[in-house]
Amino acid sequence: MTHPSATPAQQSGHAGLSSQEAQQRLAKIGSNELVRESTTPAWKLLLGQFNSPVIWLLFGACLVSAALGEVIDAIAIGTIVIVNALVGFFQEYRAEKAVLALRSMTAPRARVMRDGHLQVIPAALVVPGDILVLEAGDIVAADAHLLEANVLSTLEAALTGESTPVGKSTKASAPNAPLAERCDHVFSGTNIATGTGVAQVTATGMQTELGHIAHLLSTAKDESTPLQQRLAALSQRLMLICLGIVVAVALLGWKQGLGGMEVLLSAISLAVAAVPEGLPAIVTIALAVGMQRMAARHALLRRLTAVETLGCATVICTDKTGTLTTGVMTVREIWGVDQRQVLDAATACCDADLSEDERSGVGDPTEVAIVVAAAQRGIKREQIEAVRARVSIYPFDADRKRMSIFRSDGVLYAKGSLESLAGQASLIPAGMMESAAEMAGRGLRVLCVAVGREDRESGLELIGLLGIADPPRTEAVEAIARASAAGIRTVMITGDHQLTAQSIARELGMLKPGEDPGETVHARATPEDKLRIVREWKSRGAIVAMTGDGVNDAPALREAHIGIAMGQTGTEVTREAADIVLADDNFATIVAAVEEGRSIFENIRKAIAYLLAGNVAELSVVFIAAVMGYPPILLPLQLLWINLVTDGVPALALVTDRSSSSIMNRPPRPASDPLIGAREWRGIFFAGALQAILVMAVFIWALEARSLEEARNLAFSVLVFGELLRAFSARDPDRPFWEIGLFSNMKLFLIVVLSVMLQLGLHHIPATQKLFSIGAISLADCGLSLAIGFMPLVVLEMGKVCRRWWLTKAHGFPAAPSQPGQ
Missing domain, CATH: 2.70.150.10 (Calcium-transporting ATPase, cytoplasmic transduction domain A)
Known part of the structure; x- marks a missing residue:
């Protein structure tokens, strides 16, 4: 012995x-470590961050500011370029961090x-x-x-x-x-x-x-997000428009015989008018607001652009355990003549300890489920141990598929698979085999419970069955229904058994009775399977969100457009590979985050449309004045003031708007849908042209009766007041601002009021008069500027009312909010 x-x-x-043999093998095979595979050099990653139309647009704004001698503006915009590049650079190292996290396991x-x-x-x-x-x-x-x-x-x-x-x-x-x-x-x-x-x-x-x-994690691809792609396309278009107009005006001025400085001043004015300097700040603030709101709903973001990407998801590939289910094994069914006796016998054959709250425990998850269910019926394992002490134990192993404990009351308590215990019993109760098969068919883990009168596993009496499973989260049912109503397909990918997965999918409403699981439920999925499934959906043009908690989920999370890790049960590897971490491991949180993502996109869209309408007005004024031979109506510094302050700041307030109640009743945005669609462009050009006409009319009228400085004063004020007040109309393309509520976005209201007062102050402070080349404005001209500035707001809101009337009366159906971008 x-x-x-x-x-x-x-x-x-x-x-x-032997030590010698081990050394030889170590030298030949290498260390037992996870190694990094070949990566792009750091300097290439850093330079690659500047290869973007958005960055080029920012560089243009920086150069314009420097050309005007506005060193502070140039430094500020240059700082934005550098910060954006550094953020992108550090994002490239997420995969390597994930590999390092793998090492920690x-x-x-x-x-x-x-x-x-x-x-x-x-x-x-x-x-x-x-x-x-x-x-x-x-x-x-x-x-x-x-x-x-x-x-x-x-x-x-x-x-x-x-x-x-x-x-x-x-x-x-x-x-x-x-x-x-x-x-x-x-x-x-x-x-x-x-x-x-x-x-x-x-x-x-x-x-x-x-x-x-x-x-697999190192081969999964990081792709640009839909928002980044749309911003790049928009920036390219704006750059081409800006370059074309600047060249046209320069040629026109040269043909008209203007001096070099005058041509340069006009060209710079146009460049300043064309570049929306507030665009990067608006997008960043919008995403930061979304990050805060999603954090309040238990979704923590690891990168800003994930906010918007999740908002345009069309497919959510989700793990089952802990996300769609509670992650805690529970006794869901008891079969037997005396259910209390079944639970008592099962508890007497357990080693798990109950926690103080009696809702969880320590030990094997299946045994924890048993002792929790027993405690709810007043059966405590510690009392059983005190009254019926253990005499001998036959532990569970994979071959026997059962365990039993013989106690001092002379009873052997056993639990295990029905097949294993049936072989040790003289009789199988009527209906037990059928009930076990039916329970297993619904994805439950079936345990048979038996008792005996001797200290041996023979001659047992089968007294009942326990159906144990990880139950679905109640809130997940509603969340899946909301996702379906929003046009988002939910796909389950799990390592669990097929029957278990399909049963949970039916309970959650993902599968209808008789429906082929097909592409909805994927069981026994390997890491390669998960990666393949995500890639297949992406190849169909879907925007894919993937959730997971295990190491086996990490490659698919990295491959998906948006990776979502579980914060409570997820591994560090998964969290490093993900874009979003769920603090509560709840599928309902994903759907709530989708709603926030959609809201943020709509806010970004309307804020950019508001900015571009102002740029169109400014471009039109400068261009028309050059074509008609008038002196520059707006000077470069005045245009910078409008773009950075009286346009940019209200736009920042627009991105804090709450989402409309109908946002989750619309289908996801198509991947090909541009950031600014045809409808937005029509609105941009109409609002811009309307403001430009009013500014030109006021300037020409004032120039005939007054000095050039007074005409510029009025034109400057009318344009500023018009754009500030138009911000109220920009909040919704279909509803007038009085229906939304003038004070429902208090930030916007206060910004408009303060900006109006600030604009008036520019005309009466000597230092700003000299800086902006403007003069004092009389009370009458102030009232006139405000009155004319109200006109674009009135026209736009009346247009919404007329459109609603036309839809309801002419077509005979209620006017529903139209899909943006159409």
Whole structure:
């Protein structure tokens, strides 16, 4: 008989490798570590951040400001360029951070047999052929084939998505068995839940299953977001328009015989009028507001653009466990003549401990579910232990598929698979086999409960069945329905069993009775499967959001347009690969975040439309004046003031608007839908032309009766007041501002009021008079400017009222909010 203190490996005679052989293998194969694959040099990544039309547009604004001698403006815009480039640069390292996080999952130390003795060595020195000695609580150092297993089980959810501990044995698995069913192997990075074992290492480092996922993670693609693509397209268009008009005016001035300085002044004025300097700040503030609102709804963003990207999602690929379900095993059904007796017997055959709140516990998740259900009926395991002490135990193992405890009351309490316990029983109660099959068919894990009168597992009496499962979240049902109403398809991708996945999908309303699961439910999915599914949806033009919590989800999260990690149950690897982290691991939070994302996009769209309408007005005024031979109506510094202050600041307030109640009743925006659609462009040109006509009319009228300075004063004030007041109309393309509420966006109201007062102050402060080349404005001219400035707002709001009347009367149906961009 061997000494009790000997290790399992020593007891079985596993001597392991010699130190010399281990050194030779280490030199040949390399360290047991996850390595970074080839990456783009840092300097190339940094330079690549400047290869963007948005950055070119900012550079243009910076150069214009510098040309005008506005050093502060040039520095401010240049700072924005640098900050944006640095943010993009650091985003490129997210994949490498994810690989580093993968490294943290590997065991820092390992117990191995070397030279016939048990040694503790750094996990990096483990080589194929080493004999690992495993105990509960260990992190497995490498992939290994089991030589011995004593009540051994591992937690593999991070790799496979399997929600319960996986029982291990030395019984050979099928050659092509899925990872979750390879019970004769243990895998690097997983945890030993119970028992002890001895295993021979088969793969280390990047050759392990964990290393394979690290490789997939490095091959997954990071793509520009829909918002970045739309902004790039818009910026290119604006640059071409700006360049074309500047060249045209310069040629026109040269043909008219104007001096070089006059031509330069006109060209610079046009460039300033064409470049919306407030655009980068508006987009950044809009996304930051969305980030704050999503954080309040338990969705934490790791990068700003993820706000808008989620808003245009068309497919949400989601894990099951913990996201659509509670993540906690629960006794959902009890079959038997005396249900209390069934729970009592099952609890008497448990090792799990109940927590103080009696809603959770410590131990095997299935046993925790049993003791929680029993406690709800007044059955406490600690009382059973006190009154009916244990005499002997037959522990569970993967081969027997049952466990039993003989207690001092002379009763043997047993639980396990029905097939296992039925073989030890003299009689199977009527209806038990049919009920077990029906429960299993609905995705429940079925446990049979039995009692005996002797200290042996024979002659048992089968008294009942327990149906255990991870139940769906109640709020997930409503969330999936909301997503469906919003035109978003929900796809379940899980490592769990097909029957379990389909059952949960039907409970959640994802699958209708008789409907083919097809593309809606994917069970037993490997990391490659998840990556393939995401890529297939992307190839169809879908905007894909992918959720996950395990290491096996990380490559798909990185590949998806928007990766969503679980904050409570997710691994560090998953969080590093994701764009959004859910603080509550709740699918309903994803749908709430989609709503915020849609709202942010609409706010960005209307703010940019508001800005561009102002640019069109300014361009039109400068261009028409040049064509008609008038002196410049608006000077470059005055245009900068309008763009950066009286246009930009109200636009910042516009992006804080709350979403409309109908935003989740619309289909997702098509991927080809531009940031500014045909309808927005029509509105931009109409509002811009309207303001330009009013400004030109006031300037020409004043120039005939007054001096050039007074004419410029009036034109400057009319344009500023018109654009400020038009901000109220820009809040909604269909509803007049009085229906929305003048004070429903108090920030905008206060900004408009303060900006009007500030504009009036410019005309009466000597320093600003000199800076902007303007003079004092009389009370009468102030009233005239405000009155004319109100006209665009009145015309635009009356247009909304007329359009509604036309839709309701002429076509005979209520006017619903039209789809923006059409």
